[in-house]
Amino acid sequence: MTDAELAKASLIFVPLFLLGMMVIPVRAIFRVPLAVVAAFVVSLLLVAGLATGTLTYLVSFSTMAAIYAVLCLGLNSQWGLSGHVNFGVAGFFAIGAFTSALFTTSMPSGALAAYSKQAFGLEMPFLVGVLAAGIVAAIIGFLVAIPVLRLRTDFLAISTLGIAEIIRLIFQNERWLANGPQPLRGIPQPLSCALAQPACSWLPQPIVDWLAPVGPRNYIFLYFAIVSIILAVIYLLLERISRSPWGRVQRAVRDEENSAAMNGKNVTGFRIQTFVIGSFIMGVAGALYAHYTVSIDYSHFNPLFATFIVWVMLMLGGSGNNKGAILGAFAVWAVWTGTAFLIDFATPAMQAISSDLPSRSAYFRWLLVAILLAAIVLFRPQGLIRERKLVSDFLARNTRRKA
Amino acid sequence: MHDTASGAEAGLLEVRGLAKSFGGLRAIDDCTLSVRKGTITGLIGPNGAGKTTLFNLITGFFQPDAGAVRLDGDDITGLKPNAIFDKGLCRTFQTPREHPTMSVLENLMLVASNQTGEQFWNCWFRSGAVRRQEEEIRAKAMEVLEFVDLTRLADEYAGKLSGGQKKLLELARILMTEPKIVLLDEPGAGINRTLMKRLSENIETLREERGITFLLIEHDMDLVMRLCDPVIVMSEGHKLMEGPPEKVQNDPHVLEAYLGGQYAGAADG
Numbered sequence: 001m002t003d004a005e006l007a008k009a010s011l012i013f014v015p016l017f018l019l020g021m022m023v024i025p026v027r028a029i030f031r032v033p034l035a036v037v038a039a040f041v042v043s044l045l046l047v048a049g050l051a052t053g054t055l056t057y058l059v060s061f062s063t064m065a066a067i068y069a070v071l072c073l074g075l076n077s078q079w080g081l082s083g084h085v086n087f088g089v090a091g092f093f094a095i096g097a098f099t100s101a102l103f104t105t106s107m108p109s110g111a112l113a114a115y116s117k118q119a120f121g122l123e124m125p126f127l128v129g130v131l132a133a134g135i136v137a138a139i140i141g142f143l144v145a146i147p148v149l150r151l152r153t154d155f156l157a158i159s160t161l162g163i164a165e166i167i168r169l170i171f172q173n174e175r176w177l178a179n180g181p182q183p184l185r186g187i188p189q190p191l192s193c194a195l196a197q198p199a200c201s202w203l204p205q206p207i208v209d210w211l212a213p214v215g216p217r218n219y220i221f222l223y224f225a226i227v228s229i230i231l232a233v234i235y236l237l238l239e240r241i242s243r244s245p246w247g248r249v250q251r252a253v254r255d256e257e258n259s260a261a262m263n264g265k266n267v268t269g270f271r272i273q274t275f276v277i278g279s280f281i282m283g284v285a286g287a288l289y290a291h292y293t294v295s296i297d298y299s300h301f302n303p304l305f306a307t308f309i310v311w312v313m314l315m316l317g318g319s320g321n322n323k324g325a326i327l328g329a330f331a332v333w334a335v336w337t338g339t340a341f342l343i344d345f346a347t348p349a350m351q352a353i354s355s356d357l358p359s360r361s362a363y364f365r366w367l368l369v370a371i372l373l374a375a376i377v378l379f380r381p382q383g384l385i386r387e388r389k390l391v392s393d394f395l396a397r398n399t400r401r402k403a
Numbered sequence: 404m405h406d407t408a409s410g411a412e413a414g415l416l417e418v419r420g421l422a423k424s425f426g427g428l429r430a431i432d433d434c435t436l437s438v439r440k441g442t443i444t445g446l447i448g449p450n451g452a453g454k455t456t457l458f459n460l461i462t463g464f465f466q467p468d469a470g471a472v473r474l475d476g477d478d479i480t481g482l483k484p485n486a487i488f489d490k491g492l493c494r495t496f497q498t499p500r501e502h503p504t505m506s507v508l509e510n511l512m513l514v515a516s517n518q519t520g521e522q523f524w525n526c527w528f529r530s531g532a533v534r535r536q537e538e539e540i541r542a543k544a545m546e547v548l549e550f551v552d553l554t555r556l557a558d559e560y561a562g563k564l565s566g567g568q569k570k571l572l573e574l575a576r577i578l579m580t581e582p583k584i585v586l587l588d589e590p591g592a593g594i595n596r597t598l599m600k601r602l603s604e605n606i607e608t609l610r611e612e613r614g615i616t617f618l619l620i621e622h623d624m625d626l627v628m629r630l631c632d633p634v635i636v637m638s639e640g641h642k643l644m645e646g647p648p649e650k651v652q653n654d655p656h657v658l659e660a661y662l663g664g665q666y667a668g669a670a671d672g
Contacts, residue, residue, distance in 0.1 A: 240527060245512075245520030245537065252502045252513050259500035262462060263514045263576065264488035265521075273523065389560065391509055394520065394530070394537040 001048065004213035008055070009047040011214070011221040013039050015062070015228035022235070022323065056220065061337060062330070063224045066231050067288045069329035071306075072313045073234055073322060074281030080320035080387070081242055082274040083254035084149070085157040090306035091164030092137045092279045094171060096286020097296050098178045099136040100129035101187045104291075118184060119177050126190035130230070130287040137283025138276050140167075145275040149268070164307065172298040183297040187290050190226060192219050227288055231326070234281055239322050241277075243393035250274060251320075251391055304366065309336065312373045318383025327384055335372060339365045413476070415440040415616050416461070416492075416584055421470035422640075423460055430456045432640035434470070438584065443610055443617040445631030445648070447624075449661050452637040454620045455497060458586050462494050463487045475583055489516065491583035495576070495590065497620075499569035503562025507553060510561045510572060511544040512537075514579035547578040551605065567594035574605055577615075585609075587619035591626045599623075603630050628652070636660065 001009075020035030046055060071093060078084040107113075107121035124132070148159050171178055178184050193200030195216045199208040214221060241247060252260040253270050261267045290296050300306070309332065317328020343361040350357040376383070414437030423431040431453045438444045446454050459465045461472050463484040471480045479487050502510050518540070519525045520533035548554045551571045556564065561572060570590060577585050590606070591599050603626060609615045621627050627634060627648060634651045636643040638660035644651065651657055 237527065240530075241523040244523070244526040244533065245518045246523040246526055248505070248509055248513050249521055251505055255502045255504055256500045258464065258484075259496065259502065260513075261464075261484035262488060262494050262496075262500075264485045264516050264580075265513075266483070266485045277523075387504065389504075389506055389558075391505060392512070392520075392537060394526075394534045395509075395512075395541060 001044075002213070004215070004218075005047045007211050007214045008218065008221050009043040010210070011225045012043040012046060012059070014225040015066075016042050018228055018232045022232075022326075056218065059224050060220045061333070063220060063227055063292060065330045065333040066224070066227045067285055067292060068310065068313060068333055069326040070227075070231055070234060070285035070288060071282055071310050072317065072325040072329045073231075073238055074278045074285060075310050075314050076278075076319065076322060076325040077238055077242065077274050077281060078278035079314065080322075080325070081247060081250040081254065082271055084271070084275055084278070085153055086160045086275070086278065087157040087303070087307055087311075088144075088160030088162075088164035088167075089282055089310050090301045090303055091160075091167035092141060092282035093286040093289070093306045094164075094167055094298070094301035095137045095140055096133035096283030097290040097301070098171060098184070098286075099283065100133040100287030101184050101290045101296060102178060103132045104129040104188050105184070105186055116179050116182065116185070117175050118179055126188065126291060129291075130284055133283040133287035133290075134280040135283070137286065138280035141276045141279025142272065144279075145272045149271050149275060161303065161307075164301075164303065168298050168301050171301070179297075181298065183295045185295045187294050187296065189219055189223065189291060189294065191222055192216065195219055195222060223292060227292075230284065230288065234284065235322055235326065238277075238281070240393075242322065243388075243391060245392060245394070248391040309369065312369055312376070314383075315373060315376050315381075316383055318385040318387065320387035321383070321385045324383050324385035331384070332369070332372070336365065336369065339368050413473075414438050415475055416618065417471075417473040418457070418461065419471045419473070421457070421460055421472065422468045423456060423465060424468055429640055431460060431467070434637075434641045436635055436642045436645070438616060438618050439633075440616055441610065441614060442633065443606065443619065443631050445627045445634040446618060446620045446637060447622070447627060447634060447651075448637035448643070452660075453640040454637055455588060456640075457637070458494060458588055458620070461487075462492065462586065488580075491581070492586065493577050493580060493582035493584070494586040495573040495588055497588040497592065499566070499573050501561040501564070501569050501572055503560060505561060506558050507548070507561050507564070507572060508541070508544055508557040511547055511575055511579050512540045514576050515540045515543070516580060544579065547575045550578060551575045552601075567598040570594055570598070570602060571605075574602065578609070581613075582615060584616040584618065587617060587621075589620050589622065591621055591623045599626065606630060624652070 016039035017035050020038045021031060024031050024034050024038070026034065050058070071089060075086065075089055078086050102118060102120055103122050103124045104126060105118070105121045106123045108116040108118065144163055148156065148163070151159055172181055174180060194203055194208060194211050195214050199212065211222070249260065249265050249270055252263070253265065253267050257267055313328040313332040314325055316332055317326065318324025343364060347358045347361070350361065416438040418434055418436050421431050421434040422429070434457060448454055456465070460467050463482050463486070466481055471478060473479065474490050474492055477490060479490055502513065519529060519536050525533055545554070545557065548557055551574060553568065553571055553575065556568065564572060574590070590602055594602070606617060607630065610617060619631070632647055633645050634648050635645045636651055636657050643656060643660055644654060
């Protein structure tokens with residue numbers, strides 16, 4: 001195995017280890033070594049067994065799926081926990097993406113300043129950008145929640161859909177804010193200097209030596225590791241609070257609001273909390289997306305691409321279950337990217353039917369996703385992994401100890 | 404006839420001149436009544452008399468147009484339901500409002516107030532305290548389940564219980580707190596005789612052993628006669644009369660309210 005392959009394997013090791021920690025069903029003490037061994041073996045096998053192109057494709061596929069998984073966790077904390085029908089996911093996703101972009105890029109200077117405008121460019125580190133994205137999205141989420149959460153079900157859906165459109169149109173039209181209809185470019189890639197020549201000076205030399213063979217063209221391997229760590233942190237934090245007395249109140253409010261109120265719970269307060277937490281997570285997802293694509297504009301944040309596909313993911317994975325949300329994101333993103341191959345495959349047949357059919361093939365993909373959603377709702381409304389019966393994990397531990 | 408029983412001393416729950424209209428309909432019309440401490444007070448009246456609306460006004464689900472509600476001397480008019488709960492007023496609903504996707508046990512654990520783990524940050528930073536409290540609340544909930552005889556259903560989804568078991572669960576909810584007064588909306592509706600008997604025994608035990616005051620709406624006159632004293636009769640949004648069950652049962656005004664004028668005349672003569 002070459003140095004480059006070993007370095008790549010070590011980068012894939014990170015997400016595989018985290019996956020192992022999440023799915024291996026044994027007690028924590030045994031889970032760590034098992035996950036280490038499993039991730040080690042699988043990462044080496046993947047690097048050795050797959051063609052370079054296939055592997056790179058898989059990694060970039062997984063990166064985007066992981067970003068969607070973060071979005072899905074955000075939506076799950078709103079819909080799964082509290083039953084908010086938020087059709088404005090795209091709006092908070094956009095706020096996060098643009099916020100992080102503005103915080104981490106530099107202000108355009110010289111000749112470029114005439115063409116590219118933005119409100120500010122703070123050149124902050126990546127993590128500051130991600131946090132800022134979450135916080136700004138959470139603040140906007142809070143301001144939106146106060147009037148909008150007086151509504152329920154379809155009325156809430158319509159108003160949040162409207163809010164997301166307003167947000168998108170603001171980014172489209174306000175040139176001073178984030179370059180208006182033109183893309184905002186040059187969003188930095190975190191730690192990309194680790195793979196560049198010369199490498200960044202503050203990193204320890206052994207790490208630089210180890211990673212250097214990967215090369216800047218394969219930066220996606222490093223970014224996937226970063227995204228998967230952030231996804232894991234969000235998953236753990238969210239899982240902790242959703243499987244707690246707090247989560248219990250949320251489920252009570254979701255199922256039977258009046259009764260929860262008459263059990264002394266401040267229903268409005270609890271409902272706003274989940275909306276704000278969900279907005280924060282969606283903002284973080286936006287930041288991850290911005291640093292992934294490097295260049296963003298308003299058109300990325302349309303309802304199909306950033307709201308409804310997330311809903312399909314969550315419905316398929318299992319509303320109210322954080323593991324389900326992550327699984328759903330990967331599954332639906334696989335279906336979505338898979339249908340692209342399917343369309344390529346079917347192009348000759350479509351050509352035979354009508355000559356302009358292939359040019360409209362994009363809509364067939366949406367049709368397939370819509371059929372998938374209808375099928376889920378009809379045949380498996382609880383999703384692939386259903387919500388757990390026992391809410392409080394603090395309690396589950398006690399029960400197990402006693403049993 | 405007004406306020407003969409309660410005029411002198413202030414009751415635990417005082418309703419003064421309460422009014423509420425829905426469009427042109429005056430559902431509650433200058434309603435004044437009082438529930439004395441330590442009683443099981445019955446609230447009866449024909450359909451549409453405004454009994455449930457009165458409950459909704461007292462417990463903060465509706466805002467009254469006029470009037471005041473006082474609980475143990477505190478003005479609770481217009482407070483939110485959860486604030487009224489914190490003042491020591493508990494209610495059940497006409498149709499049970501259990502949380503169907505949670506276990507019976509957690510339905511009860513939910514009710515405990517001031518839980519550390521209800522602030523989500525405590526679940527991150529003070530997990531030890533949350534866990535200890537969960538243990539305590541769990542023990543209490545199991546005790547309560549024992550009392551209403553639902554122990555074997557503790558891990559069942561609450562939505563899967565029968566109608567009568569749901570009523571018992573509603574009653575069990577009350578036991579998770581220390582209420583001063585409990586408002587029961589038709590506790591006996593739709594349950595069989597045996598269960599009904601157990602329910603009324605439970606209510607009496609709670610009054611005697613824990614000094615809880617009850618105000619209950621009920622259409623089953625057997626239950627009212629056996630359990631309640633005094634009984635308040637409502638008609639057309641206000642109190643018609645109040646008295647011991649035997650007196651109320653034979654009062655011509657009550658018959659008139661229930662059955663209409665011509666029968667009341669017959670009863671008079």
